[in-house]
Structures are given as structure tokens and as C-alpha cells.
Amino acid sequence: LFFSRSSQRSQYCSEMMQAGGPPGSHQPGNAPPPQPPAAMVAQPIPANDPTLFQAENPLLPFALFEAVLDIPFPGASSSAAPVGVVYPPASTSEGGGVIDTLPSEVLATEFGEDGQKVGMAKIARFAFPEYEDSANAKEVAQRQQVLAQSFKTPDGKPSGAGLNRHDAYLEEVFAPTASANNNQTSGSMSANVPSMFVSGNNNNNNSAPDKPSNSLPSYHVFCCKLSNGTEVHGHVRRYLPDHAQAGGRRDVGRRGVRALVILTRNSGGGHQLYSGLLKTLDILTLKNASSSQNIDAESGQEQSEAMKAFMHSVFREHVNICRTVAAAKAASNDGSSNKQVLSKPRFITVPMVELGRGHGLFGSLDTVKFVIPPSFLHWRESTSSVAGLSRNDIMPMLRCLGVVRTMRLLSALMSERRVIFTSSNVSKLSAVSYGAVAMMGQGLLPPPPLFIPTLAPGLGTVLGSEQAYLIGVLSGPTSNFINPRSLPNIGQVVIFALDNNNEAEPYYHNIADPHQFVPDLTRRNVEDMDAGGNQTSLPDSLYQDLTYVLGIDKKLFWQGAVQERLGAVATKGRTVAKAAMKKGLKYLKNKSGKDSMDSSKTETATDDTEEEAIQPTESSKSKLVGKGNYFYEQGFSSEAAEVEARIAFSTFFVSLLGDLRTYLTQNAPGTPPVVDKMKFMKGRAQNGDYPGTAMFLLLGHFMRSKLFDEFAAARLREVQMRKAVADAPLY
Numbered sequence: 001l002f003f004s005r006s007s008q009r010s011q012y013c014s015e016m017m018q019a020g021g022p023p024g025s026h027q028p029g030n031a032p033p034p035q036p037p038a039a040m041v042a043q044p045i046p047a048n049d050p051t052l053f054q055a056e057n058p059l060l061p062f063a064l065f066e067a068v069l070d071i072p073f074p075g076a077s078s079s080a081a082p083v084g085v086v087y088p089p090a091s092t093s094e095g096g097g098v099i100d101t102l103p104s105e106v107l108a109t110e111f112g113e114d115g116q117k118v119g120m121a122k123i124a125r126f127a128f129p130e131y132e133d134s135a136n137a138k139e140v141a142q143r144q145q146v147l148a149q150s151f152k153t154p155d156g157k158p159s160g161a162g163l164n165r166h167d168a169y170l171e172e173v174f175a176p177t178a179s180a181n182n183n184q185t186s187g188s189m190s191a192n193v194p195s196m197f198v199s200g201n202n203n204n205n206n207s208a209p210d211k212p213s214n215s216l217p218s219y220h221v222f223c224c225k226l227s228n229g230t231e232v233h234g235h236v237r238r239y240l241p242d243h244a245q246a247g248g249r250r251d252v253g254r255r256g257v258r259a260l261v262i263l264t265r266n267s268g269g270g271h272q273l274y275s276g277l278l279k280t281l282d283i284l285t286l287k288n289a290s291s292s293q294n295i296d297a298e299s300g301q302e303q304s305e306a307m308k309a310f311m312h313s314v315f316r317e318h319v320n321i322c323r324t325v326a327a328a329k330a331a332s333n334d335g336s337s338n339k340q341v342l343s344k345p346r347f348i349t350v351p352m353v354e355l356g357r358g359h360g361l362f363g364s365l366d367t368v369k370f371v372i373p374p375s376f377l378h379w380r381e382s383t384s385s386v387a388g389l390s391r392n393d394i395m396p397m398l399r400c401l402g403v404v405r406t407m408r409l410l411s412a413l414m415s416e417r418r419v420i421f422t423s424s425n426v427s428k429l430s431a432v433s434y435g436a437v438a439m440m441g442q443g444l445l446p447p448p449p450l451f452i453p454t455l456a457p458g459l460g461t462v463l464g465s466e467q468a469y470l471i472g473v474l475s476g477p478t479s480n481f482i483n484p485r486s487l488p489n490i491g492q493v494v495i496f497a498l499d500n501n502n503e504a505e506p507y508y509h510n511i512a513d514p515h516q517f518v519p520d521l522t523r524r525n526v527e528d529m530d531a532g533g534n535q536t537s538l539p540d541s542l543y544q545d546l547t548y549v550l551g552i553d554k555k556l557f558w559q560g561a562v563q564e565r566l567g568a569v570a571t572k573g574r575t576v577a578k579a580a581m582k583k584g585l586k587y588l589k590n591k592s593g594k595d596s597m598d599s600s601k602t603e604t605a606t607d608d609t610e611e612e613a614i615q616p617t618e619s620s621k622s623k624l625v626g627k628g629n630y631f632y633e634q635g636f637s638s639e640a641a642e643v644e645a646r647i648a649f650s651t652f653f654v655s656l657l658g659d660l661r662t663y664l665t666q667n668a669p670g671t672p673p674v675v676d677k678m679k680f681m682k683g684r685a686q687n688g689d690y691p692g693t694a695m696f697l698l699l700g701h702f703m704r705s706k707l708f709d710e711f712a713a714a715r716l717r718e719v720q721m722r723k724a725v726a727d728a729p730l731y
Helices: 002-017 104-111 118-127 133-149 271-290 297-331 338-343 395-414 426-441 457-464 538-591 597-614 639-657 677-686 694-703 706-721
Strands: 067-072 084-086 219-225 231-239 258-264 346-351 367-372 419-423 450-455 469-474 493-497 507-509
Touching: 067 104, 067 118, 067 297, 084 297, 104 118, 118 219, 118 231, 118 258, 219 271, 219 426, 219 450, 231 271, 258 271, 271 297, 271 367, 297 346, 297 367, 395 419, 395 426, 395 493, 395 538, 395 639, 395 694, 419 426, 426 450, 426 469, 450 457, 457 469, 538 639, 538 694, 677 694, 694 706
Parallel strands: 419 469, 419 493, 450 469
Antiparallel strands: 067 084, 067 258, 219 231, 231 258, 346 367, 493 507
16 A cells, blocks of 8 residues: 555656656655755846846835824714814925825825815725615615704704714713623733624614624724725724713713724834824823813814824824934944844834923823834835735734634635635724735735725625635624625635634635635645655644644733732632621620610621622622633734744745745756746655645645746846845745
């Protein structure tokens, strides 16, 4: 049986690669080690291509933001405040030659000076992806009809508050406590992740399943293109403003949810920075609103001016830091101090944020600091966004999918398949989507041609696209939301249900043979049991590394949870001891005869009732500490696990594609190298990825994809230009 399998393997290699390996490479019993590929001879500068070997102009870092938008819910009532827009400083001297900014004409064409352009409606759909135009069009028409028939005020406006079902009270917009929702409880290092569909208690139909305000607090990121083709990433934070007729009272009245959106061309590495900026803007908005008695148009203008002043200060601080870093680079002729300059932590410091100018006594306290990533300060590597996307967090994806489904996702993306993520939590959807492209970015592989982290329900036709894509679909209980499994005409799609943690395999929509379509890298073949197949393959090494990474991450997560639970137990012990001491003192007092028997009985009964009230119930928060949803925690961050995850994927890609000589061949000395896919497949077969293994199937799909062609062309370009290796990428 062993000899027959070895001979079949040799025959498969000869048939599928159209050539045999080195002499004796497929002999039964004992295969020699693979031979290293031949070295390429240095080539002269081609005379017919003057673009090669020319110094490229450095690419300036992107501006910290392109626009800051304050937008209401698309289906908001007439009582909602208008759209707010903040652009970078208009002065051409600020940031000129230091950072790369979009022309003001482009932003004005897209959003307008007052935010009334078509681009604002597109951003609103990505900020509130649960809103669906066609489903809400009938509701809007009915509301307009009712308003037309209602009584009018003397000035011609409809009487009444002008509210709809999208307006909510303060207590309806936040997630329930841990005692009311077991699935949302987390450890001390994490934050509660509210469900997108938490039912509210009201009499105005505010508990509709598609109500966006039930997702607060929330933070997610989307990706879209402007009308001129510029790709931007939007960081979104939803908030509930103060009531229009009750200044300084957040607990009064119903109003619609709004969203603060920061648009930037920085594709990764700054989620914590932008999240901190959005939180500060949220607090500034609430602070300015609470300081006024009535939120009129003049007060709204003050809020807009406060946001503008803060963001302009942050913008100027970023420009100053970039100028400092650029000057330090220019001062170093040999480049020896570049790493020291970039390794130094940089902070954006904005004083007098809360009290404003004129309160110098509080300057040391009224200060906000933000850590800025080094990639936002130095020159960009290339025009591609691969390096930027590779800096996004990978651990949210790995926690949510696990090791097995993560490797299945890696196989699907390398095979250029169409992949869909489904979840009812928009924050989870965007975090896992960006984590997937960050995983591919560790090998300098670009994202799919169509990358949409969060897809609005009204854009369901995009799922029928024939090109490869990675799309996050927001799911829900109503018919307004898209259910990809019920769409028969979208073709072959691999669907990952992020909310189903018990799912070991993704759902293969219209796929007859999942293993052939998306090879399972965790599957072991019978041939691996023979004497020649005992070496550890790349998928096995990756599986072991990712398992180790999750072990580190879980250890840190549960360690924090255990510490919090021990604190809860200690608190419970102190409460019980206090109740027992109080009961004992009253017992001694009754024994002294100062109180009557009736009062003694009454106080005894009261003490028993008080002790029962003090005792925590079975559903209390102390019982649920440490039982959170580990698979996705929005506020849980582990730097050690994140670094290990990047090392694991980088090791996999470097071992597979790091040696350019395995897929680039120089036909003659002095000629440019060309891509040789057959040579690469032969080399991988000699390293154990022979026909019949899952890795051989994956490499077959990868070699025939545009993904490999783009990757090889980029590496060939670097070889021809003798481009120096950058600090961030590994090639």
C-alpha cells in the first residue's frame, strides 16, 4: 500500500505539473531534501524603460481627518437638528508640504457647506446600516399625510411634537445591565457590547426590532468611495442629544439618535485614536447642551463652533508633530536615527477643552492627550492601502471565529471566493471584517476588489456581483434585513455567521463540494501517516501558533475576570458580616429589656427581611462576573496576543512567499525575471504540499487568481527598482 501511494503521488505530480522533479525526488521510501532555487544574476538597467530605477517622490502622510459630520438618523422626525459639518482648516499654509490633504473643492462638492449634498445621504446609510429606504418610504408617506391633515399653528406649522417611532427616551437607548442580559456580561478588561435589538418599554412603538437607538453605545467603521473615487474610512459613534425644549435635562423627552462620523483616508492603525476623538466630541456636545437653558439655533451654533475649534486644534497638533518627525529625518543623512525618531511615543495634546480660553488656573487639569500611531507621522510606503489595512486589529476576528473557521476564511480569501459575514451587531461586523483584511495584509496581499465591512439593507443587489468580495451583512428579525441564505441567485458564496459561536464550519451557499471550493487546511490525509509525510506542514504550524495565541488571550481575559469576581465575593462577605453584626446588637438590646416583646418580634422580622434583601440574588451581577462573551469583546484589548497573532500569520506568508526565487525565474543573465508558476508548484510539492493535500488545492486556486498576479507584479517591480525594504512590511 505504501509503494502504491508513493507511485501514485509521483504520477500526480508529473501529470499536474507537466514535468518531474529532480532525480530521485519522488522515489518510494526516502525523498531527498528540496534543492534551493538558483540565484538570479544581477541585471543592468533596461534602456527601454526609463521609469525604472528613478527616485520616487516621498508620499506624505494623510491628514488626520478629511471631514467630521454630525448627522441625524435618516428616518428622523422634523424635530431633529440639522446636519453639522467640520472641515480641516482652510488656510493653505497649514499642512502644506507636510501632510496630504484632499482639496476643499472635492469636499464641498461631496457634502456642501451646510451638509445638504447627496454625499451626506450616502454617509448616513453607512452610519445607520439598519435603515432601509424602500421599507421606510411607506412610513414617511403616511406620516406626511397625517401631518397635512393635522391642525396648524398660527405660523403655518403642524401642531404637536412632530415625533415618530425612531425617537426614544434616554433609558431606552442603552444596553441592559449585566443582571438582565447574561450574554453581555464581561470581565474587568472588557466593556458590555449592547445588542442591536434590545426591546424598550414604551407606549409609542419604540421597541421596533429595527430601532437604531437600541444599539447605544456603539462604535463601528465603514469603508466607501467618494464621487471622485477616493476611498475613505468612516469612524462612527452614535449618541443621544439633549432634548430641544429641555436644556440641561437628558432624562426628559423623546428625541432621535444622531451619529458623529470622522472621515479619513488612513485605512488602519488608528481605531483607538479615532474612538477617543469621537468620545471627546460626544462629551463636548453634551457639555455645551447642558450649559444652556434652551437648545435653540444659537446654542446649536455654539456646539458646532466648539467641535470645530477642538478638531482644528487636533489637526494643527498633528501637522506640527509630522513637521518635527520630517525635520528629524532630514537631519539624519545616513538614516540611522529614523527608528529612534519613529519609536518615540507621540501625543496630541489639546488644552482648555472643557472650560475654554481664559481659565488658565485649570490648564494643568483641563487637558486631553491622544496617542498617535507612528504610521500617521512618516511617509507612506506606497499608494496602495495594503500596509495601512494590515495595521488593524486581528484578535477580534480570531476570538469570534476561532482557529478552525479562521483558517477556513484564510483559504477562502486566498482562493478569491466571495465571502459574507452576518451579524446583528454592527460593531462586531466591522471589527471582524477589518481583522480579515489585516490578516491578509500580513502577507502584503490586498483585500478583495469589493470590500464592504457593513452593508446597508438597501444595497442587497451588491451580493450578486461576480467579482470576489468580502461583505458584512447586518442581520435582523424582520424582512427589511438581508438573509443571504434565502437568496438563490447570488451564486456560490461562503457565509460566516458571527453570532453563532457553536458553528464549526461556515455555510456553503450553492456549493456542492466545499473542500474543493474552499480547501480545509485542518484536514489530515491518509498519506500523511506514511514515513515520508511526518514533517510539519505550514497549515499545521499556523494551527499550532493560533491555538497558542488564543491560549495567551484567554488567560489574560479570564485572569481579569477572576480578579473581578474575587472582589465581588469580598464585597459580599463584608455585606453579610455587617448584617450579622447589626442583628446581633439588636438581639442584645432586646435581651436587656429596654424594648417590649412586640417590638422585639417586629424588629426581628425586620432584621430577617433586611438580611434577605442584602443577600445577592442568583441573577445578580456577582454571579455573572467572568461569564462574558469571550468570542467578541469590544473593549477587551490584549497587545501581547495581538503581536503573537501577527507573528503567526507573518511566519505563514513568509514561509510560503518570502523567497522570491521560488516563483521568479531569470531566463538569461541580464534579463528581467519573469513569474514561473510551475516552478513554484514544484517547489511546494517537494516541501510536502504534494497533490492530494489541502495546501496543494489552495495553491492551485491561488496561482490562478488575480490576487497572486498582483502580488507577484508588485514584488517584481520592487526587484527591478531595487527598492529598499520598508520598516512595516516584511518583504
